[in-house]
Amino acid sequence: MSDPRPVPLLTLRGIGKSFLGVRVLDGVDLDVAPGEVHAVVGENGAGKSTLMKIVSGGYTPDEGTVEFAGEPRTFRGPRDAQRAGVGIIHQEFNLLPERTVAENVYLGHEPVRRGLVDRRGMLDRTRQLLASIGETALPADARVGQLGVAQQQVVEIAKALALDARLLIMDEPTAALADHEVELLYGLVRRLQERGIGLLYVSHRLAEVFDLSGRITVLKDGRRVTTVDTADATADELVRHMVGRELSSYYPDRADADDPGPVRLSVRDAGNRKLRGVSLELRAGQVLGIGGLQGSGRSALARALFGVSPFSTGEVTLAGKPVRLRSPRAAMRAGIAYVTEDRKAEGIVPRQSVLDNALLASRAVFAARSGHAARTERVRELLAAVEVRAAGDDQEIRFLSGGNQQKVVLARWLALNPRILLFDEPTRGIDVGAKSAIHNLIRRLAQDGAAVLMISSDLPELLGMSDRIVVMRDGRIAGELPAGATEEDVMALAVGTVREAAA
Amino acid sequence: MQTVQPRSLPLRLPRVRPGGVLPILLILAVLLVLVGIRQPDFLAPPSLMSFLGRSAPIILLAAGQYFVIVSGEFDLSVGSLVTAQVVVAARLIDSDPARTWPVVLLLLAFGALVGLVNGLVTTRLRVPSFITTLGMFLILVGAVYLWSDGAPKGGLSEEFRRFGRRAFEDVPLLGRVPYALLVLVVLAVAAVLLMRSDFGRTLVAVGDNPRTAELSGVRVWRTRTIAFILSGLAAAVAAILLGGYSGVSFQAGAGLEFGAITAVVLGGVALGGGRGAVVGAMLGALTLELLFALMNFYGVSGALRSTVQGGIILLAVAVSATRSSSR
Numbered sequence: 001m002s003d004p005r006p007v008p009l010l011t012l013r014g015i016g017k018s019f020l021g022v023r024v025l026d027g028v029d030l031d032v033a034p035g036e037v038h039a040v041v042g043e044n045g046a047g048k049s050t051l052m053k054i055v056s057g058g059y060t061p062d063e064g065t066v067e068f069a070g071e072p073r074t075f076r077g078p079r080d081a082q083r084a085g086v087g088i089i090h091q092e093f094n095l096l097p098e099r100t101v102a103e104n105v106y107l108g109h110e111p112v113r114r115g116l117v118d119r120r121g122m123l124d125r126t127r128q129l130l131a132s133i134g135e136t137a138l139p140a141d142a143r144v145g146q147l148g149v150a151q152q153q154v155v156e157i158a159k160a161l162a163l164d165a166r167l168l169i170m171d172e173p174t175a176a177l178a179d180h181e182v183e184l185l186y187g188l189v190r191r192l193q194e195r196g197i198g199l200l201y202v203s204h205r206l207a208e209v210f211d212l213s214g215r216i217t218v219l220k221d222g223r224r225v226t227t228v229d230t231a232d233a234t235a236d237e238l239v240r241h242m243v244g245r246e247l248s249s250y251y252p253d254r255a256d257a258d259d260p261g262p263v264r265l266s267v268r269d270a271g272n273r274k275l276r277g278v279s280l281e282l283r284a285g286q287v288l289g290i291g292g293l294q295g296s297g298r299s300a301l302a303r304a305l306f307g308v309s310p311f312s313t314g315e316v317t318l319a320g321k322p323v324r325l326r327s328p329r330a331a332m333r334a335g336i337a338y339v340t341e342d343r344k345a346e347g348i349v350p351r352q353s354v355l356d357n358a359l360l361a362s363r364a365v366f367a368a369r370s371g372h373a374a375r376t377e378r379v380r381e382l383l384a385a386v387e388v389r390a391a392g393d394d395q396e397i398r399f400l401s402g403g404n405q406q407k408v409v410l411a412r413w414l415a416l417n418p419r420i421l422l423f424d425e426p427t428r429g430i431d432v433g434a435k436s437a438i439h440n441l442i443r444r445l446a447q448d449g450a451a452v453l454m455i456s457s458d459l460p461e462l463l464g465m466s467d468r469i470v471v472m473r474d475g476r477i478a479g480e481l482p483a484g485a486t487e488e489d490v491m492a493l494a495v496g497t498v499r500e501a502a503a
Numbered sequence: 504m505q506t507v508q509p510r511s512l513p514l515r516l517p518r519v520r521p522g523g524v525l526p527i528l529l530i531l532a533v534l535l536v537l538v539g540i541r542q543p544d545f546l547a548p549p550s551l552m553s554f555l556g557r558s559a560p561i562i563l564l565a566a567g568q569y570f571v572i573v574s575g576e577f578d579l580s581v582g583s584l585v586t587a588q589v590v591v592a593a594r595l596i597d598s599d600p601a602r603t604w605p606v607v608l609l610l611l612a613f614g615a616l617v618g619l620v621n622g623l624v625t626t627r628l629r630v631p632s633f634i635t636t637l638g639m640f641l642i643l644v645g646a647v648y649l650w651s652d653g654a655p656k657g658g659l660s661e662e663f664r665r666f667g668r669r670a671f672e673d674v675p676l677l678g679r680v681p682y683a684l685l686v687l688v689v690l691a692v693a694a695v696l697l698m699r700s701d702f703g704r705t706l707v708a709v710g711d712n713p714r715t716a717e718l719s720g721v722r723v724w725r726t727r728t729i730a731f732i733l734s735g736l737a738a739a740v741a742a743i744l745l746g747g748y749s750g751v752s753f754q755a756g757a758g759l760e761f762g763a764i765t766a767v768v769l770g771g772v773a774l775g776g777g778r779g780a781v782v783g784a785m786l787g788a789l790t791l792e793l794l795f796a797l798m799n800f801y802g803v804s805g806a807l808r809s810t811v812q813g814g815i816i817l818l819a820v821a822v823s824a825t826r827s828s829s830r
Contacts, residue, residue: 332720346715352777
């Protein structure tokens with residue numbers, strides 16, 4: 001489908017946007033023709049969401065111009081963009097579950113007759129609208145809460161069409177869908193195309209991108225790397241564009257690959273609501289890196305091992321003995337520690353002192369074991385050892401920088417002498433100096449015999465720190481890579497090698 | 504980010520940090536000065552001692568309420584629990600001195616049980632504590648009426664009443680020291696020690712961020728349930744003192760839950776949990792009582808009590824909210 005393109009529906013030129021001095025978009029150009037599916041791909045944090053929010057009126061750009069239907073526009077908010085004809089289908093739907101399909105579709109602009117909502121007219125119009133996109137099976141008077149995810153997505157799309165959307169943005173539309181529902185979405189996308197609607201299609205999944213799009217734009221670190229015709233593109237080439245940066249930072253030496261330590265924890269064919277058929281081994285002295293895209297099950301894996309949302313199937317053995325990790329306490333007793341991804345929401349108790357934060361886990365689980373004074377003394381030593389910089393032990397932790405907060409959290413866990421440590425994005429939101437301090441700490445823990453699992457979206461970190469890398473995709477393990485793997489290897493596994501599917 | 508100074512500053516200046524007790528001490532001092540100007544006799548040992556004894560129940564209730572609030576919940580049931588306790592005590596003792604101690608133990612168990620139910624319903628059934636304890640409040644009110652057929656029956660023994668109205672006479676310097684004051688001092692010290700213990704620090708951490716606490720191995724439900732039990736126990740002790748002091752009526756505990764919450768907020772404890780000291784909460788209660796005494800001295804109508812309480816709650820919460828958002 002590379003027919004000569006008519007006048008673009010949407011033209012972005014030189015779009016730039018910064019948040020708190022951090023440049024998230026820089027000089028991005030992009031256009032979408034009527035009836036075109038234009039895919040936008042990139043790593044986590046490449047700037048896709050920000051760009052979509054600019055197109056849909058959520059943000060205003062700091063630089064550059066947005067032209068819609070041939071006119072320069074500055075959308076003053078999502079409603080403004082909607083009125084102009086830009087619809088957006090978010091990953092999280094924005095529907096009222098207790099209302100009917102028709103009520104949701106016409107929410108906020110219900111057809112009115114003699115001052116009252118014209119219910120029958122609304123139902124009729126909704127039926128027509130649904131029929132026009134081939135969705136005759138969806139009853140207009142059904143309660144939205146009773147519909148499946150795929151049908152709710154159709155309602156969202158109908159909602160945008162009821163506002164005469166000419167450009168639809170779909171943000172990871174298949175993330176919540178089952179395999180057979182994806183096929184239905186494909187059909188719907190094609191019918192929207194036939195109506196001359198332009199689509200901006202954001203997805204991590206290269207298979208879909210190849211199946212659906214006419215052109216693909218690759219974003220990386222807020223810049224547009226390239227825009228290619230899908231027909232001429234290859235998956236390998238895209239992956240290379242999505243990553244491709246030089247490994248510049250310094251990482252501590254890895255473990256000796258020829259002399260692996262004993263297996264500390266092994267998982268056999270385990271699963272739960274978010275994970276399927278997971279098998280892996282954590283070895284003493286090694287850092288096992290977990291790669292994959294957001295939502296691929298990486299955090300779910302750590303949370304299963306820590307007993308937050310335990311495995312419901314499969315087997316976990318600890319030093320050869322089967323264990324059931326049913327709660328964080330059980331995991332802690334088994335010698336497992338978990339440094340969470342979202343430090344603010346799950347890592348710190350913000351208004352308590354540095355010392356109280358560092359003592360939290362010891363107090364909760366091993367309270368009776370050691371004397372008060374000895375325990376406090378040990379935690380003080382740990383805080384000094386991880387080099388927390390604070391005005392004092394009694395300073396509230398929320399006043400510390402992210403890096404120092406993370407060190408306090410680390411001290412909390414080290415106080416328990418864990419033999420297995422799970423790190424979820426250990427250096428997210430942390431300045432460069434503290435970052436390498438944390439890298440060194442993680443490596444030192446491994447050298448002292450701990451088994452480390454480290455989840456990271458930061459590919460250089462993942463490659464620089466890991467002795468082995470397991471890449472996850474869709475709740476499964478997509479593959480395992482040895483030390484020395486490249487960013488392309490990781491990304492290829494993370495997005496799925498899909499050339500066959502597209503051919 | 505704050506300026507980073509070298510670690511360990513041994514020098515301790517009085518800290519005006521949110522949740523500290525300095526503000527409430529200042530308010531208390533100002534009120535004492537005002538009372539001293541208007542009614543100097545009040546500050547003489549005998550009347551001061553009896554004032555403190557009279558204030559013991561609300562101070563204990565404030566401490567109990569503190570445990571619940573600092574863990575991120577509410578206990579609205581304590582007022583009606585006090586009433587229920589007093590009425591139950593009167594009926595069971597029925598003026599028979601021999602039954603005093605068994606009934607005292609029973610009241611403590613009753614208080615703990617009510618707290619346990621509040622705690623379990625809130626944490627295990629996930630009913631918001633505001634609703635749970637409001638329900639408990641209504642259940643207790645109704646149950647007491649039903650059980651006593653509309654009018655309190657029986658009577659308290661003198662042995663029971665002495666906790667609330669007798670005193671050590673002829674104490675050097677102080678003169679008369681009410682038993683209630685002694686009970687208060689002992690329990691206040693216990694509360695302070697409890698808050699310094701592992702349990703106390705964990706309780707505040709739970710109120711500050713229950714997710715983090717849970718992921719650090721804290722059994723959040725258990726911690727909060729214990730807080731409710733402590734509040735129930737505090738209500739039981741308060742009921743014993745109040746029954747002794749003012750006798751049996753259906754009004755014995757009326758409005759005490761709001762008094763306790765006002766006191767806690769006044770004492771610098773954050774609603775929603777995670778910040779504040781139990782000493783602050785108890786000083787808040789004392790300040791509130793002193794304020795009412797002062798209003799009395801200045802001839803302000805007693806009918807204004809609840810209006811004043813309401814004003815204090817709004818003001819204190821507004822002050823702490825603007826302070827925490829503008830830091």
